[in-house]
Amino acid sequence: MICRMDWDQLYELSLDVINDVVRKRPNPPLLFHYTKPDAALQIIEKGVVRASNVRYMNDRSELEYAHGVISHVLIAESETLPERAAFIVRNYTTALEKYVRTTDFYLSSFSANPDLLGQWRAYCDGGRGFALGFKGSSFTKLGAELHLFRVTYDRAEQENAVRLLYE
Numbered sequence: 001m002i003c004r005m006d007w008d009q010l011y012e013l014s015l016d017v018i019n020d021v022v023r024k025r026p027n028p029p030l031l032f033h034y035t036k037p038d039a040a041l042q043i044i045e046k047g048v049v050r051a052s053n054v055r056y057m058n059d060r061s062e063l064e065y066a067h068g069v070i071s072h073v074l075i076a077e078s079e080t081l082p083e084r085a086a087f088i089v090r091n092y093t094t095a096l097e098k099y100v101r102t103t104d105f106y107l108s109s110f111s112a113n114p115d116l117l118g119q120w121r122a123y124c125d126g127g128r129g130f131a132l133g134f135k136g137s138s139f140t141k142l143g144a145e146l147h148l149f150r151v152t153y154d155r156a157e158q159e160n161a162v163r164l165l166y167e
Contacts, residue, residue, distance in 0.1 A: 026136075027137065028136045030112070031112060031136050032110060033049055033132045034109075034120065034122075034124050034129065035123055035130060036124060036128075036129045037129055037130065040132055044132075052108070053106055054105040063105060069159060070096065070162050071096065072159070073159050073162040074093050074162070075090070077163070078090060110134070110148075114131045
């Protein structure tokens with residue numbers, strides 16, 4: 001008999017694996033948050049960088065894209081697994097799809113580069129804002145529900161990162 005794993009079990013297992021991968025990579029010495037002057041003032045005064053719901057950001061498709069990459073890799077890899085393991089992977093991708101559709105994700109963006117033209121244009125009021133620097137080591141003290149991930153725009157690197165999660 002094949003049993004169905006519930007989402008809580010899958011989620012906890014995923015976080016354990018992701019945290020293992022994340023801990024193996026040190027943060028850059030400095031991370032920069034590009035922002036408009038009024039937001040920079042609020043960050044400095046309150047000591048808080050706000051996160052935005054991914055569904056209301058300028059590119060809402062990023063979350064669905066990430067889900068697609070993960071699902072593609074897992075389903076392709078499941079073809080070489082024994083039936084029970086393949087069933088768990090298919091079950092996971094179905095649960096992940098539901099989770100992505102029904103969960104609010106909040107993001108805040110940082111860059112290791114303090115001077116990127118695209119970031120100045122997109123997030124700094126046409127270049128009139130600030131790139132606020134934060135010590136990379138301060139991100140190791142994030143709470144259990146907060147995670148720092150490096151973003152890559154190369155599809156092969158994305159797929160390899162997914163494979164790292166289960167190796």
